[in-house]
Amino acid sequence: MNRKTIPVVTALLFATVSLAAAAATVSLPKGYAKWQRSKQQVVTDKKSLFYGIHYTYVDATAMKAFKKGGPYPEGSRFVVEQFTIRDEGGKPVPGKKSMIVLMKKDKRFKDTGGWQFAGFTPEGKPSGLDPVKNCYECHLKEAGDRDLVISKYSDFK
Ligand code: HEC
Numbered sequence: 001m002n003r004k005t006i007p008v009v010t011a012l013l014f015a016t017v018s019l020a021a022a023a024a025t026v027s028l029p030k031g032y033a034k035w036q037r038s039k040q041q042v043v044t045d046k047k048s049l050f051y052g053i054h055y056t057y058v059d060a061t062a063m064k065a066f067k068k069g070g071p072y073p074e075g076s077r078f079v080v081e082q083f084t085i086r087d088e089g090g091k092p093v094p095g096k097k098s099m100i101v102l103m104k105k106d107k108r109f110k111d112t113g114g115w116q117f118a119g120f121t122p123e124g125k126p127s128g129l130d131p132v133k134n135c136y137e138c139h140l141k142e143a144g145d146r147d148l149v150i151s152k153y154s155d156f157k
Pocket residue numbers: 041049050056078079080101102103117118119129131133134135136138139142148149150151152155
């Protein structure tokens with residue numbers, strides 16, 4: 001390594017550390033399990049990101065807007081808990097928890113339409129997915145006209 005490359009390496013290291021710090025600061029909202037919960041949603045298309053069984057939790061701030069299809073007030077939150085599918089005598093039932101995702105309306109997140117997107121492991125640790133490439137682009141395509149929220153209240157109950 002010569003002298004010239006050192007500042008570049010330092011800058012790269014710094015970028016990595018600050019990104020990791022940003023990812024580490026996101027945490028799952030405490031008590032989301034007490035929010036209004038959707039009925040069980042079963043997705044049997046193996047190509048889908050949501051292949052499995054999931055439940056969507058909606059907080060009180062988001063609920064009013066959810067019934068109208070958006071737009072959402074600052075602070076609105078959605079959490080999805082994803083499970084594998086277990087076959088119980090031909091009936092699909094939730095298996096192991098496989099993933100948790102969060103959307104929180106926060107105007108600081110300009111690159112992702114004013115929502116914070118975050119993915120978590122089943123234990124609730126940030127999984128470090130890229131919120132633009134791994135989340136926002138699909139949500140924009142599916143629900144650009146509903147403030148990026150894809151699920152509908154009519155499917156919720
Ligand atoms: C390939 C498309 C796609 C990608 C990528 C994607 N999602 Fe979604 N997301 C969906 C669909 C479809 C639903 C609605 C599922 C339903 O109808 O219950 C959804 C629902 C959600 C919800 C519940 C609120 C809503 O919009 O209905 C949250 C929260 C969420 N996703 C977060 C994320 C996060 C965080 C990421 C990135 C780690 C992500 N999603 C990546 C397609 C996607």
